[in-house]
Each structure stands twice: as C-alpha cells, then as structure tokens.
Amino acid sequence: MANRKGVFIGAYVPNELKESLRRRAAAEHRTLSQEITRILVEAVHGKGLPAGSVDRRNDTTIPRRRSTDPPTRRRAGDLPYIPPDSEEK
Numbered sequence: 001m002a003n004r005k006g007v008f009i010g011a012y013v014p015n016e017l018k019e020s021l022r023r024r025a026a027a028e029h030r031t032l033s034q035e036i037t038r039i040l041v042e043a044v045h046g047k048g049l050p051a052g053s054v055d056r057r058n059d060t061t062i063p064r065r066r067s068t069d070p071p072t073r074r075r076a077g078d079l080p081y082i083p084p085d086s087e088e089k
Contacts, residue, residue, distance in 0.1 A: 006037075 018032075025035035042048065 021035055022032050025032045028035065
C-alpha cells in the first residue's frame with residue numbers, strides 16, 4: 001500500500017467531467033489526483049502565483065506607485081481623446 005498524505009474525498013461525477021479532468025491533467029503533466037487537488041486549492045484559497053514565482057509581499061510592503069499616485073499626475077502626459085470626423089469621404 002502506498003503511503004499517502006492527506007485524506008480521501010470520494011465524489012460521484014459525470015464520466016465526461018472525469019475525462020475532461022484527466023485530459024487537462026495529462027496536458028499539464030500531472031496526475032488526476034494532483035489536478036483535482038490544484039483546482040480545490042485554487043477554489044478555497046484563491047488563485048496562486050505562477051509556478052516558480054515567490055511572493056515577497058508582507059504587511060509592511062508599500063503599495064505600488066500606480067496605486068498611490070493620483071490619476072492626474074500619473075496621466076499628465078497622455079493625449080486627450082479626439083473623436084473621429086463625422087464627415088468621412
């Protein structure tokens with residue numbers, strides 16, 4: 001018997017759903033169990049960072065500049081909107 005970490009959760013799902021999950025897992029080079037675990041983790045904890053990324057944020061991190069600068073200062077160099085001429089030939 002294999003040593004497994006975690007608990008078994010049984011569920012009845014339509015065969016089409018199982019096959020879709022199996023194909024998706026195979027495309028990502030994962031087992032069906034790993035793919036279901038990943039989906040459940042995202043559903044419960046929210047979408048994580050991409051593979052290989054490190055979350056360096058903490059409670060004392062200063063927000064990025066675009067969230068602290070007022071829009072007028074941030075977009076001072078933007079060109080104004082000029083609607084197209086209604087008299088096109």
